[in-house]
Amino acid sequence: MTDGRPGYRGHRPILVFAALAITLVAAACGGDFPQSSLRPQSDVAREIDSLFRGIFWWAMGVLVVVEGALVVAIIRFRERPGAEKPKPVHGNTALEIAWTLAPALILIFIGVPTMITLWRVDRPPPSSDIRVEVIGHQWWWEFNYPDLGVTTANELHVPVGKTVDLRLKSADVVHSFWFPRVAGKRDLVPGTENQLWFTPDSVGVYPGQCAEFCGTSHALMGMLLFVDTPEEFERWAAREASPQESGAEPRPSDDPSVLAGREVFFGAGGCISCHAIRGTPAAGILGPDLTHVGSRSTIAAGVLDNTPDNLVRWINEPHDVKPGNLMLDMGLSDEQARQVSAYLLSLE
Amino acid sequence: MERTSTGVPNEKMLMWTFIGSECMLFASLIATFLVYRDQSIVGPYEEELLNIPFITVTTFVLLMSSLMMVLALSAVQRGDPRGSRLFLLLTAILGLIFLGGQFYEFNHFVHEGLGLSRNLFAGTFYLTTGFHGAHVAVGVIWLLTLWTLALRGRLGPEKAVTVEVAGLYWHFVDVVWIVLFTVIYLMSGATGA
Amino acid sequence: MTTGGTYAGGIWSWITTVDHKRIGILYFVSSLVFFLVGGIEAMFIRLQLATPENTVLSAQAYNQLFTMHGVTMLLFAVMPMSAAFFNFIVPLQIGARDVAFPRLNAFSYWLFLFGALFLNSSFFLGGAPDVGWFAYANLTSSQFSPGHGVDFYILGLALAGAGSIVAALNFIVTIINLRAPGMTFMRLPLFTWMTFVVSFLIILAFPPFTISTVFLLFDRMFGTLFFEPAGGGDPRLWQHLFWIFGHPEVYILILPAFGIISDVIPTFSRKPLFGYPVVVYSGVLIAFLGFGVWAHHMFAVGLGPVATSAFSGLTMLIAIPTGVKIFNWIATMWGGALRFRSAMLFSIGLVAMFVIGGLSGVMHSSAPADLQQTDTYFVVAHFHYVLFGGSILGLFAGVYYWFPKVTGRFLNERLGAVHFWLMFLGLNLTFFPMHFAGLHGQPRRTFTYPAGLGFEGFNMVSTVGAVVTFLAVLVFLVNLVRSLRTAPTAEANPWEASTLEWSISSPPPPHNFDHTPEVTSRDPLWHDGIAPPPPGEEEFHMPNPSFWPLVVAGGLLLVMAGALVGLPLVLLGVAVTLVGIYGWSFEPIH
Structure with a gap:
């Protein structure tokens, strides 16, 4: 039972899509995108960006032509009651050659800049400053x-x-x-x-x-x-x-918790089996070098801001912060963790 | 025989298509073997191990088995039960001799210290020739099955297509070996025994 | 056992069936179930990503779900649903009574089903694979993936992959050898043509994947060094072998949909396909080029500028035959008398959506631009426009189109339109914002993303879109169930289509054709293109049902399970397989 709907009504959904799309595009172009590939800040990134923009506009041109043709076909050629059966056209060689050559031509306008950029970007560096x-x-x-x-x-x-x-x-x-x-x-x-x-x-x-x-x-x-x-x-x-401490002597510090943290770091915490602090006996190689960790703005590979609280959390719950990672939960008390965090933050 | 659009029996068409697919299988193995040639970090290395004269003999044996296969098919086609039995059995036996040679070679290599996980040569060599050996083994089982049919007198000329398809497979496995023999042995830089 | 006959009932008749139509239905039902499974996995993914730093899923769970979503949708939903149509429709379109090897056909189905169930059982047996469907070495080594997830991946896909190869061999022989008299290659319906092309892609693309998984299995179980950098192995070898399979796989997924709409659009435009030979050749050319472009998935690997230029240029070439197809579909509609049945809506939807996916594809083909796009949500947007906007919409077009032929019943057209528009809205809402998210720097395969990078809005819209898409699928399910409860009323050719499958009753009798038709034209039902049958009854034999295919597939399943459990089970599996093969070989066929 085809409850065949005589006279298909409604291109309204298409209009709704168009409105939605425009809103989305507007939202997508404004705004702050600190990790965006469309905000290049180097020679290489600018080259890639301008290549992409060129291709983008070619693509938009093709998109408008093809979707436009499709929409025209949908509107103009829907079946009307009483109309004759359409002519059985089987093809048109000239047309088919034309729309084989057209994309080929456009590809030249995409391919040539691609190759030029490729050989400029994918080569040894012009200098190694x-x-x-x-x-x-x-x-x-x-x-x-x-x-x-x-x-x-x-x-x-x-x-x-x-x-x-x-x-x-x-x-x-x-x-x-x-x-x-x-x-x-x-x-x-x-x-x-x-x-x-x-x-x-x-x-x-x-x-x-x-x-x-x-x-x-x-x-x-x-x-x-x-x-x-x-x-x-x-x-x-x-x-x-510069190394952190000269010789084996700890750096004088006013803060007793920094000194206590140093004790834990080198002792009960076991931190030195994986981490290095240049100038001290800590020379582990499995984890990040912590010589100047206090001067970094983030910890755990950009996951947390480098604050005392976050350091404590990272030391005590490394697998909550970063599931599966190799850092061991050494079972430090909250106080010990706090001391270690104070010590690490002192390493500027 | 059922009518087919091309006149080629379905079974034969299936085997040809399957052989096309198998080509990609062995091409992947051979490509890997070539990519990893001379990339082993520890020995024993291929040029110390490969015994070209020995493998030349087993290669010859395998080639002769293809000849036996041709004779077997021709015997089945002309309805010669004695020839069918004889040549099918000979094909299978020559295939078994080849497999025996491969078994001896693997065994010898392991004794020389080339365990499966020893180096890249071990992995690529054992898997590439092992895949081929498995194909030979399947072929031998198939041939022996046909042979038992022949013994019971159930392999007349009406079964010629079945034997022909088995033969196609067998010849393909042989041709693959010629390629492997060239790539793995002749191109190895091994000097001989 | 000569002419006529009807189907036996009961579950045993389905288990032992070798009838291509029943196997097609089995494929369809199974793939629909896996489509729902993959869809539910997608819903979880979208829920997790709705907001930044969300905790609906753990990292481990998310990684399993995105891996299984990919594997399930590609290999257990889209491919087998295409296979469902290959099975049911191709023999009817070429005027055959079955496929060339009916029992092999049943065997393919069981291999697919067992492979899919085996791989999915890993969810309950220690964890599904969590390394992506592409399973890049050396993350998959026993050192970095010590659980059994990767083993399930290897073994499950070995079964399903073998099933695909066997099915493809069968369809190649069927299409070459079982065409009715007069059904020349240049009279084949486009769907059959694309089945033919896809079958070649399958038999040539799957073996490299099989070999790479064998290498991986040996690395994991026996300590070989194929992908082990410490032993001189190179993880990039996996990437090459995988994409030599993986890129043709994309065409394996999309070409059947192209074939479907190339049959549907002429039917509902009431006009023959425009430029039939060009549509055929462009499909062949797409497949051929598909083998030469695998490394465009690897531009970031650092192949050097020479190889990168070559793969970049070859990839661009694919746009030409693809563009030609699109123009020919539009030209078919041009000057026609379009009837907007559901099947036609989905077909037009495919054309509209595939253009978008194709154009973003051209953007990736430019290697330097791709260095910014690869592994971001821009790529996720691209291939969902191709695979959802393309393959899935195309397959739904096929479902609405052939449902009356398969069941004798109609799907409701009003619900069909609701289904289409909801799905069209949903997929655009889900995937269009991903273009922006990707270009603005959101990488894919991440279980979370931080606030402040500007990804929040895009992801929320995507999640809303996913919900809409899910509703669309529910509408389809309602439609399906309702229709199956109506009375069968479909006549032989309800859509006034031109191809041979519409010349016989809906549903077709077990033997399909009382008389093997003799075809004299490309659109036989529009041009009196079937010669009148000779007088008298035609003699033919239908194959007997057989349970041996199931036994052999079951034996192979035991071998795979044994690889995880222990040698005795492997040996049992080998024994069952051998018994099955001999039982099969010596079973009387008719």
Whole structure:
């Protein structure tokens, strides 16, 4: 029983969609998107962005033509009562050749800029002003600056206007390095070394994160890019390169909880089996280097702001904060955790 | 025989199509073998192990089994029960000899320290030749089944297509071995015994 | 056992059936169940992502669900639903009484069903796989995935994959060899053509996947080093082998839908398909190119500029045959007399939605642009426009179109329209915002996202859209159940269609055709294209039912289960399989 609806009424749903779409597009273009690939802040990202925008408008042109033709066909050629049976047209060679060539032509306008950009972006860096070795871990980032003697984690500092030459490796599984504001993705593959470069052109702090599924807490493998002024960067690098304590002597500190925290860190906490603080006996390599952890703005790979409360939470409940991660819950008392957090925050 | 649009029996068409699919299977194995050639970190390495003269003999045996298969099919087609029985059995026996050679070779390699998980050569070699060996084994079982049918006089000319399809499979497995022999042995840089 | 006959009743008759129509129905019902399972998984995913830092699901649960959503929808819902139509419709369209190998056909179905059930049982046996449907090495190694989830993935997909290959072999032989007299290749209905093309894709694309899972299995169980960096193995090998399968798989999913609407649009435009040869050749060309573009899934891996350029350029070429198809569909409607039945609505929906997915596809084909897009929600938007807007809408077009042929009953057209518009709204609400979320930097496969990056609004709209989509599916289910309770009233050709399946009663008799038709035209029912049958009864034999396919598939299931349980079960499985094969081989066919 086809309750065949004579005279199909209503293109109204289409109008509703159009209205919805326009609202959505308006909402999507405004607003603050700190991790957006459409807000490029480096030479490489700008090249990719302008390539994308070119392709985007070609695509919009095709979209309007094709969907337009479809809508016209729907409206003009619906069956009308009493009309004759349509002419059985089987094809039209000229037309078919035309609409084979048209997309081919458009593809030339997409393909040529693609190749030009590709060979500009996917090549060895034009210079290596700042060299950084990036090592992906489940689920944090290790950054080594071989020329500066700096090892840090999750927060990458680079000076504005200098070409950054990144060598990408993995300590465990495949990860992907992605700061959308300055470059496209590049995978970190265990057993091989990959390369990525960009020249940031605006001072600022830009978020990024792992972009290849890498296990349970893949979503919590964030990082921050600090594009500093040259002076800021020099200051940062000098501080990061310095060891925390000279010799085996603890640094004098007014705060007794810092000293107590140091005791726990080196003793009952067992922290030193995985973490290093350069200049001290702590030389673990499984976890992030904590030499200057107090000066970082986030902890746990961009998951938490670096505050005393968050540090305590991270120390006491590492698997609530980041499921499946390797950090052990050492069973410290709240007081001990508080002391360790005070100690860590003192490591500026 | 049922009518088919092409005149080619369905069983034969199925085997040809299946062989197409199998080509991709072995192509994946061979590609992996080539990609991982000389990538082993620890020995024993392929050039120390592979015994080309020995494998040349078993390769010859397998090639002769293809000849026996041709004779078997021809015997079935012309309704010669004695020839059918003889050549089917000979094909299967030559296949078994080849498998015996492979068993000896694997055994020898393991004794030389090439366990399955020893290095990349071990994994790619055992899996590639092992997959082929499994195909030979299936072929031998198939041939022996046909042979028992022949013994009971149930493999007359009306079953020629069945034997032909088995033959197609058998020849394909042989051809694959020629490729493996070339890629794994002749191109290995091994100097001989 | 010569002519006529009716179906035996009872569950045993379904278990032992070798009838292509009944197997088609089994495929349809099973795939519908898995479509619902995959849909419920999607609903959980969208609930979790509705707001930032949400805690509906744990990280572990989310990772299992997004993995199983992908696997289920691709391999247990869309592919078998296509197979349902291959089974039911293709023999009817070519004028055959069954497929070339009826028992092999039943065997394919049981392999698919057992594989799907086996893989899904992992939810209750220690956890489903949680490594993504693409299961990139070396996350899948026993070191990083110590549970059995990955083993279930390997073994379950081995069963289902074998089922797909066997079915595809069967359909290739069927289409080559069982065409009725006069049914030349250039008279085949487009759906049959696309079935033919897809079958070739399946037999050529699945073996590399089989091999890569065998490597993985050996790495996990016997310590081989295929994907083990410490031993010189390279995880990228998995990516290559996987995508040599994975990209053709995309065409395996979409081409059947293209075939369906290439039959539906002419029917409801009352006009033959515009440029039939070009539509056929473009389908073949898409499939052919589909084997040469796998590494466009790997632009971020760092292949070097030469390989990247090649794969980028080849990928762009696919836009040409795809565009041609779209233009030919629109040209078919142009100058026609369009009847907006539900099947037609879904077909037009496919054209409208696939254009969007196709254009975002062109954006990814540009390798530098893809470096920003890959692994973000932009890609999720893209392939859902292709697979939901394309495959699923196309399959629903097929359901509304062929339902009267299969059951003799009609689905309600009013509910069908409600179903279509709700689904159209729902899918656009769900997937359109993902374009923005992705471009603005939201990566995919994340169980949570922080507030403050601007993703909140997009994700909330997506979740609302998912609810609307779910309602649309419920409307369909209501429609289905209601229709099955009406009386069968469908005549042979209710849509005034042109192809051979509409020349016989609805539902067709077990033997399909009293007389093998002799075809003299591409649209036989529009042009008196069937020669008058010769006088007298035609002699033919229908195959007997058989339980051996089930025994062999069951034996293989035992082997797979044994791989997790222990050697005795493996040996038992091998024994059952062998007994099954010999029983099968020596069973009288007629």
